[in-house]
Amino acid sequence: MRSPRRRRVVVGLLLAPVLTGCFASDGDSSADDSADGSRLRVALAFPPAENLSPYGDDATLLSRLGVTEGLTKLDANGAAAPALAESWIRENDRNWLFTLREAAFQDGTEVTPAAVARALTHAGQAEPVTAALSGVTLTAKKSGAHQVRVTTKDPDPALPLRLSSPGLAILSAKAYDDKRPNLVGTATGPFELTEVTGTTAATLDRFDDYWGGRAQASGIDAKFISDGTARTNALRTDQVDIAEAIPVSQAASLAKGTRHETATTRTTSLLLNTKNGAFKDARLRAAARDAIDPAVFAKDVYEGYADTGVGVFGPAVTWAAGKRVEPTGRAKAADPDGTSVTIATYDNRPELPEVAQVLQQQLRKAGFEVKLEVREYSRLESDVLAGKFDAHVGARNSLLDTGDPVSVLASDFTCDGSYNLALLCDKKVDRAVAAAEQESDTAERQQASMTAEAAILATDATVPLVHQQIITGVATSVRGVIYDPYERTLVGTGTMR
Structure with a gap:
């Protein structure tokens, strides 16, 4: 049995996010447990x-x-x-x-x-x-x-x-x-x-x-349930009190009071392997970009729970729209002429396999031959980083790691980036990111990050598809769930039933 610990009185500045709320649990507790x-x-x-x-x-x-x-x-x-x-x-x-x-x-x-x-x-x-x-x-x-x-x-x-x-x-x-x-x-x-x-x-x-x-x-x-339908059913049948990342296809099955939508800084994108295979050719990357209609994904796949992709940073990054820079110097598209490519994605976020299927249709119409590889995320990431696929469909919260827009660009799109799924190594991109890293003024750092975003988009290493909302399923007895656009927090001290 754990020995009792001395309680502490803390005097100091505590800033709690406005979004903080509550969260809760089980109905078969003993009287003592209920009181506590x-x-x-x-x-x-x-x-x-x-x-x-x-x-x-x-x-x-x-x-x-x-x-x-x-x-x-x-x-x-x-x-x-x-x-x-x-x-x-x-x-x-x-x-x-x-x-x-x-x-x-x-x-x-x-x-x-x-x-x-x-x-x-x-x-x-x-x-x-x-x-x-x-x-x-x-x-x-x-x-x-x-x-x-x-x-x-x-x-x-x-x-x-x-x-x-x-x-x-x-x-x-x-x-x-x-x-x-x-x-x-x-x-x-x-x-x-x-x-x-x-x-x-x-x-x-x-x-x-x-x-x-x-x-x-x-x-x-906590239960880890990668299947979105199973997570939704677990909430509906009172097996859990909260289920994160409810698939849009399941949202209508939840009562209105148990369905909560949150605009997030998460972007679903097609990342093209710039180091190996067909998309090493910038002209074929341009052909893929030209073939894709992002509006289809927001309307049909995400059923309105998303905005059409415009860049690495979407509408939830409120300052980005007024500072966005138009990409220049893009390669001219080549005829795919039956080029065969494999697109990998994961099913933890159940919309992604459907996104991949729509991409398959759009790219085939443009002249590509497209195969799909769908796995659970933990069995996929290492192979994507190793360049074993031609492209990857993923959902990435752009401000999850640091909250700093420049840092995510450095991590995801520079030669030495630790999460560079596109395997991009471009001198212009590295210079633009390095310049943004030097800015200490907030507004200037934001503007420099958008200049770097434009340099990245000009390579066609990434094709932004949608900027997502996240649907969280919460039992009506639960209070205080934290609906966090950065997706870092979910349960806090005030979460209860």
Whole structure:
């Protein structure tokens, strides 16, 4: 039995996103459990792909379940807000000083400057590099009793945004006893991971000493259900209290009070392999781009739960439209003349196989021969990164990793990018992204990022199809689910039934 821990009174600035709400659970609890908060039953769309590594895609699973957190977080406007750090200052171009709040890890140890520095050092040494640190080298050292100094090799105006990434969660020293970081009981969030059942389920208990206050729910029973219809049915039959990423084809089957739509910064795109195969030829990439009608996907596949693709950044990035730059210097399209290509996608997001089928029809009409490969995401990503397919259909939240538009462009479209699924390596793109990285003024950084976006679109390495809304299924008894356009959070301290 876990020994009781000392409760803490935290005095400091806590900025909670406006979008924060509640979430909840089970109806067969005992009287004692009911008085102390019911457990929540949550169905997530993506099973762990990397044994719940805190550095890859699984990091978002952990943050959505309230397990992990970083020095900062994103507020409702996409700005950096306090989390484990209650304040920070920029000392000069390369040095930032973060002042820590009083907090504890779930194993009972204190969140100290030394512990934070150790966690950031491990993240910086992870292989492959976590997406938030693509192209960035940093060091972290304690500075007195309550502060951590973070130094970057090159000036990084977006560092507070970067440190909000789910891939830069702060873990206790115990997490690093083994070669692979251990998330069981070593994070700082309101819910403590206690058990993982392969790629099918996870059990979480409330962390009573959470610095942000005791959660309403006593714990979470999470299921990883990649099939969208099965997730929807689990909600309809009262097997779960919340089901994320409801397929648009299933939305009408849910009662209006249980269906919640959220505009997000997620874009569904066709990414063309620029390194190997047919689409190494820029003229064939141009032919594919000319063959595609994005409006069809918004209207027919997503049934109105999406906007027509216009770029890497869509309407949910509210400043982008007024700063968008027209791509120039695109290659002229060549006749496909029966060129055979294979498009890969995954079925965790059930619209994607249908998107791929429509793409297949549009490209065939233009003269391509098209084969499709559909897998579960964890069995697909490594092969896409290895260049084994001609193209990939994926849904990517452009501001998920850092909240900084320049960082996602560096990660996804530069020669050294850690999540470069198009395998793009273009000098003009790299120069444009590098120029944007130098801008410290917010407006100028945004404008430079749109110039870089135009350089990327000019290569036809990516064809934006739609900018998505996410449908979340929530039982009517549940309150306080966090409808987050950045898709980093889902369950919080106020989530309850």
